[in-house]
Amino acid sequence: xxxxxxxxxxxxxxxxxxxxxxxxxxxxxxxxxxxxxxxxxxxxxxxxxxxxxxxxxxxxxxxxxxxxxxxxxxxxxxxxxxxxxxxxxxxxxxxxxxxxxxxxxxxxxxxxxxxxxxxxxxxxxxxxxxxxxxxxxxxxxxxxxxxxxxxxxxxxxxxxxxxxxxxxxxxxxxxxxxxxxxxxxxxxxxxxxxxxxxxxxxxxxxxxxxxxxxxxxxxxxxxxxxxxxxxxxxxxxxxxxxxxxxxxxxxxxxxxxxxxxxxxxxxxxxxxxxxxxxxxxxxxxxxxxxxxxxxxxxxxxxxxxxxxxxxxxxxxxxxxxxxxxxxxxxxxxxxxxxxxxxxxxxxxxxxxxxxxxxxxxxxxxxxxxxxxxxxxxxxxxxxxxxxxxxxxxxxxxxxxxxxxxxxxxxxxxxxxxxxx
Numbered sequence: 001x002x003x004x005x006x007x008x009x010x011x012x013x014x015x016x017x018x019x020x021x022x023x024x025x026x027x028x029x030x031x032x033x034x035x036x037x038x039x040x041x042x043x044x045x046x047x048x049x050x051x052x053x054x055x056x057x058x059x060x061x062x063x064x065x066x067x068x069x070x071x072x073x074x075x076x077x078x079x080x081x082x083x084x085x086x087x088x089x090x091x092x093x094x095x096x097x098x099x100x101x102x103x104x105x106x107x108x109x110x111x112x113x114x115x116x117x118x119x120x121x122x123x124x125x126x127x128x129x130x131x132x133x134x135x136x137x138x139x140x141x142x143x144x145x146x147x148x149x150x151x152x153x154x155x156x157x158x159x160x161x162x163x164x165x166x167x168x169x170x171x172x173x174x175x176x177x178x179x180x181x182x183x184x185x186x187x188x189x190x191x192x193x194x195x196x197x198x199x200x201x202x203x204x205x206x207x208x209x210x211x212x213x214x215x216x217x218x219x220x221x222x223x224x225x226x227x228x229x230x231x232x233x234x235x236x237x238x239x240x241x242x243x244x245x246x247x248x249x250x251x252x253x254x255x256x257x258x259x260x261x262x263x264x265x266x267x268x269x270x271x272x273x274x275x276x277x278x279x280x281x282x283x284x285x286x287x288x289x290x291x292x293x294x295x296x297x298x299x300x301x302x303x304x305x306x307x308x309x310x311x312x313x314x315x316x317x318x319x320x321x322x323x324x325x326x327x328x329x330x331x332x333x334x335x336x337x338x339x340x341x342x343x344x345x346x347x348x349x350x351x352x353x354x355x356x357x358x359x360x361x362x363x364x365x366x367x368x369x370x371x372x373x374x375x376x377x378x379x380x381x382x383x384x385x386x387x388x389x390x391x392x393x394x395x396x397x398x399x400x401x402x403x404x405x406x407x408x409x410x411x412x413x414x415x416x417x418x419x420x
Contacts (some may be wrong), residue, residue: 015364050280059300078116115412120299126150165227172359190280238288259304294342325389
C-alpha cells in the first residue's frame, strides 16, 4: 500500500530535507519519493501543519511483563506506544523476575524484526534490582541489553555504583540511574514544601534527588564512564548537570514530558493520578526544566509511563502507588512545551537523541530509506477516553478529558498505524 503524506514539516537533523515542507510517499515499508509533486498513492494524508520525524523512541517505560501483567504486558504496551507515536522503546528491568539473565533479555526482544513497535531491554545492574550484588553485565550486553539500570530503584550502594561505572567501561556501556536518597524520601507522598504542609502529607525534599546527583557526579569524575540520570525534577539538579557537562564529564539526563508542566498544587484535589516519583514540584523547578530543555542541559524527553492497576492506585492518597500512564498523552505535552521550547529541540529529544545515547541507528528521512517515522499533529484536539486507551491500566489525570496534540501515524518494519 502506498501512503502519501502531503506537506509535513520534516525534522530530521541529518536529512537533506531537514526543516523543509515536502510530500513524502511511503511504499513497501520504505520512503519511495520525497518532493513537491503529488505522487500517486492508495491513501493520502493531508499533513499540512504536521511534523514528520524519525520514529519516536521512549527511554524507560514500565511494562510489568513478566510478573505484573495485570498492569501492562508487552502487547498492550506496544499498542499504547504505537497510538502515542512511538516506534521503539526501552523497558525497565523491574519485572518478576528482573531482567538479569539472557532469557529475560530474549523475552523482551522476541519478534522485534516483525513488530511495528520494537521493544529493547534495559538490563538490571544488580540482582533483583536491590542494589546489593552485580549482575553479569557483559553476558547481558552480548545478549542484546542496550543499557543498564535498576530502573525504578536508585543505585544506592556507593561501592556498587563505583564498580558498575568501572565494569561498564569494558564495553562502553551506559549506566542509567534514578537519582534518589531513599532515606530522605522515606514515607514521602509528595514534594516537600508549602503545599505538603497545608495538605498534611509527608514531603519528599528536593535535596533527596540533589544529594544523589552530587554524589554520583563525584564518583563519575573519579572513575570515568558514561552516566545518565533518569527523570530529573529540580532546579538544582539541572544546575548540577549543566556544571558537570561544562567540566567535560560524560553525563546526560532526561525528564518526563509532564514534569515541567504540572506543579505540586495539582495535589490539592488528592487525585492519586498526580502521585508520581519524582514528585511534581514547584514553579521554580518547572521553569528550570524548561530552561534546561531549551539550552540542551536536558538531553532527552521520556514519557515516564508507569501503569498501576486499580487495586493499587485508586486508594487513600497515602496508600496509593506512584505512577501514571503517559504513552498516548505524551504528544499533547510536546504541544504545550513548544510554547516555551522550540519544537525542533523537543522533537530531537524524543526522536534522535535517545538513539544517539544508546548507540542505535537514527532513522534517516531520505529517498529509498527504511520508513521508521512518526507523523505528529501539534494542533489536533481529541479526547483521551477509556475506549481509545490501549493500556491495561487507567491511571492518567487526562483520562476523559480533551487534549491538544496527537500522533497521527507511525511507520516501522513495513507496518503502519494511521489515525482515521
